[in-house]
Amino acid sequence: MVAFSKILIANRGEIACRIIRTAHDMGFETVAVFSDADRDAPHVQQASEAVAIGPAAASDSYLKIDTIIAAAKTSGADAIHPGYGFLSENANFAAACQKENITFIGPSPSAISLMGNKAEAKRRMIEAGVPCVPGYEGEDQSDALFIQAADAIEYPVMVKAAAGGGGRGMRLVNKAEKLEKALSAARSEAQNAFGSDELILEKAVIEPRHIEIQIFADMHGNVVHLGERDCSIQRRHQKVIEEAPSPAVSASLRSQMGAAAVAAAKAIQYSGAGTVEFLLSQDGSFYFLEMNTRLQVEHPVTECITGFDLVEWQLRVARQEKLPVDQNEIHLSGHAIEARLYAEDPYKSFLPKVGTLLKWEAASGPDRRTDHGLKNGYEVTPHYDAMIAKVIAWGQTREDARQKLIHALQNTVDLGLVTNRQFLINCLKHENFAAGAATTAFIDTYFPKKVLKRPEPTSRDLLLAACLHFDCRKHQQGLSTDGWDSSDALWAPVRLNIADKIQDFEIKQIDECALLIKSENQEYSAQFSTSADGHATLACEGHQTSARFAFSQGTLFLQTPNCQFSSNEITLATGESEAGAGDGRILAPMNGRLLHMLAEPGQSVTKGQTVAILEAMKMEHEITSKIDGTVKSIAAKADEQVATRALLLEIEPVEA
Template sequence: MRKISKLLIANRGEIACRIMKTAHSMGIDTVAVYSEADADAPHRKMATEAVALGPSPASESYLVIERIITAAVQTNADAVHPGYGFLSENAAFAKACEEAGLIFIGPSPRAISLMGNKAEAKRQMAAAGVPCVPGYEGEDQSDDRFVSASNEIGFPVMVKASAGGGGRGMRVVSKPEKLLKGLTAARSEGERSFGSAELILEKAIIEPRHIEIQVFADNHGNVVHMGERDCSIQRRHQKVIEEAPSPAVSPELREKMGATAVAATKAINYSGAGTFEFLLDQDKNYYFLEMNTRLQVEHPVTECVTGLDLVEWQIRIASGEPLPLSQKDISVRGHAIEARLYSEDPYKSFLPKVGILSEWFAAEGEGIRTDHGLETGFEITPFYDGMIAKIVGYGANRETARANLQEGLRRTIDKGLTTNRLFLLSCIAHKEFIAGSATTGFIETYFPKKKLAEGPDLNSK
């Protein structure tokens, strides 16, 4: 076991603040890193100490491994937490931390590399007996091979960048004549976003539920799951609203999917926090999609229904401690729903927006939680992801959680900046969402571009 007394957070914004909150409660000092754009950011002020990384672009600051390692060594940090995004699933970064004598709060470089490649991950999961979406993940990357594989699988197919994530490098191809265009677009985006043009094919499952299972494993052979999250409401394959538990998952299915995720975790000798993502079809068959080897954006809903601090678990496991609880001691109580607040205009094709928050108020109170790294006067710049906060409603049942989220969104003040707050209110007020029957086609079906162009539905405000 190695005691962690000082933790560097290799991230920014709301997740950096979230990690610091837990670290400070555990008596651990924190080190923030920041770019020129974040010189006055709340995450810098919240930390015990802070180190400048460089210019505003992430490629010149938050993504420069050498600068982060240097900052950790110079401040005598014991460990590094990557948060999510940026370098969180970068095997080279995890390895660099290890080589510098730093504890990386996450899985091993081997596990990150193994599960970070969608093709290899599918092969590993298939070998472990995990149900996988029918597809092609071979080494032959020629157009001819993809054409023949698509004909074997049957249209529609999903073309995916093998090294992808966050909805990037993905194209649904409905007809054979559109395949070559889809391959070209996915390759280009994969190369641009992830430095790899490798692709895989999958059978496109029409309007499934997107279900993920949260797992934790220590270095003593113990593995548990914390139930599921439903992440079906997405825009361009990026999650918008998440909840736990899923309205579509019965206790029996939860136990079955949880057991599958635990077995898969053991099969790859994994440690730390991880998430297995599945597609659930209309007949309740589930198929492995990918594994995220990090803390998820939507982890707060799991915390709300289990009463557990997932960041604390990460820190304890990385320190060498065994899991705090066994499977029989983990239970899901009540319901929680999270909405992601983005700096974008949903009524103008979700165009990203920048500006200064002339007034910011984060809703809090009974049944409401807001995770953010904002303050009045803070400038939202074009250099980073547009998600600026997460509002969570939770309670004894789903309708209470929905009502609390609705109240939280109404009470959130985000003046001076265009956000998707009114759009989120429209989503959770929709009858399909209230019924708990929304699939991945929810936004495309009920909020098409033409309808959104009419402006916000003020009745849902």
């Protein structure tokens, strides 16, 4: 048996907090590592001790093998848990731990190396008899050979990065004339994300289910599977909602897929936690997709239906213990669903967002779980992945779990940030998901960009916002409603800017809680109250609206049962419009690194044409022209860090 007593977690955020919790329960000391951006993060505070590892950029901190190893030595850690992402599937990192006699809580370097390359992994799986999608995974990476292979397997085809995952370096190609551009874009994204531009090609399985099997292996030759997870709800090939078990998998199919996953693990002498991913076609056929040699983001749903702590299993396997159970002792109970909370705007092509989390409250209640590393005042920066939390619910039936998760998301407070919380609720409520019929085409089919509309505030939401601004103004002016004399009350104008729409109100204070409100030629009698912890209630016209709120630098952030929005009071503003609105200025949508400037002065461009590519939150984002015109000037250059709304270039409209 290998003995270790202090575990360094080479990660951050919710997964670092998750690992720390189990490690402490088992009696281990823990060491957190943190970049400059994470100095005050919850995972740093929860660990037994913490070590600084460098600047905010992951490439200068969390991805530096020598720095992580040095942190382990400095702190006396004799084991390292990599979490997921970052160095978790880096064979060189696992080998460096072995060299320094530090226990790597994960598989062997050889297993990581083999399965970390999709091309080599697929070749090995074919040898092991695991069903695989027809495609090309050869060493010749020329466009000509990819074109030849695509013609042979017939379109549509899927271009994939051979290294890494998370949907990066992946492109669906429906027509031959679009393949070369897809290869170029995939290579660029793969090189920037994984340091390798090697690609593979596969026949696209149309509208499949994305099914993955959780496997576990010890160092004594024992391998088991813990059932499947359905991860079909995806955007940009990244998972959004996961559940276990899959509504599309029968006991017989589970046995077949589980046996294939176990065979895959045995073929490479695997040890530790791993996930074998499959595509399940509509005719019931399944094909090997890839193997993740680490703990998965969505592991909580498996924990919920099996009752096992998978991090505990990882630590025990790393100590060379045998698996705690045999295959016949693993039973699935009930149903669990997980929703990933992202700092992103679903109504703007899921664009990642940065900002300050002013108020955070995780939902509570029976059979509900939230994995996170958040707190009030937490800064979401452009340096890391946009996922900030995972909300999970378990139920005796799938419908029980679905309803509990909807309720949990509705009671999760994430004020100050733009997140996908309401979008997740809408997905869970959709009849196709409720019926258990969703495939990987779910979001594109039922929530396409052209019809995906941001939920708008109701009239009662707007009245509540006006009352909160009115109340805030009174407190700023040092006024109090205690002993209010209604004979002195005057109508006070309140003008709000909400999503660039002007809303006008007049409000009169009647007594401590009673207000009269005028809006759009209507007058309302209302009862209004707030609490110190950010609860607000408005009773008006026989209907009561409750919400959570927070103010920051004059901006109100409001979360109602209907939607989430921000507003600014402009009652005393001059009314001048923002300069540049509707012109040809192209601004950075968020903080990030400008990868490519695809325009030059004097160049003619058309509406919708890509003029620049920005890298932020581990993804590449195409920035397009909103008008037809001629490039007037360039304000930024490739490889430059740019701030949100920084000017990138100016386009002179064709009308001019």
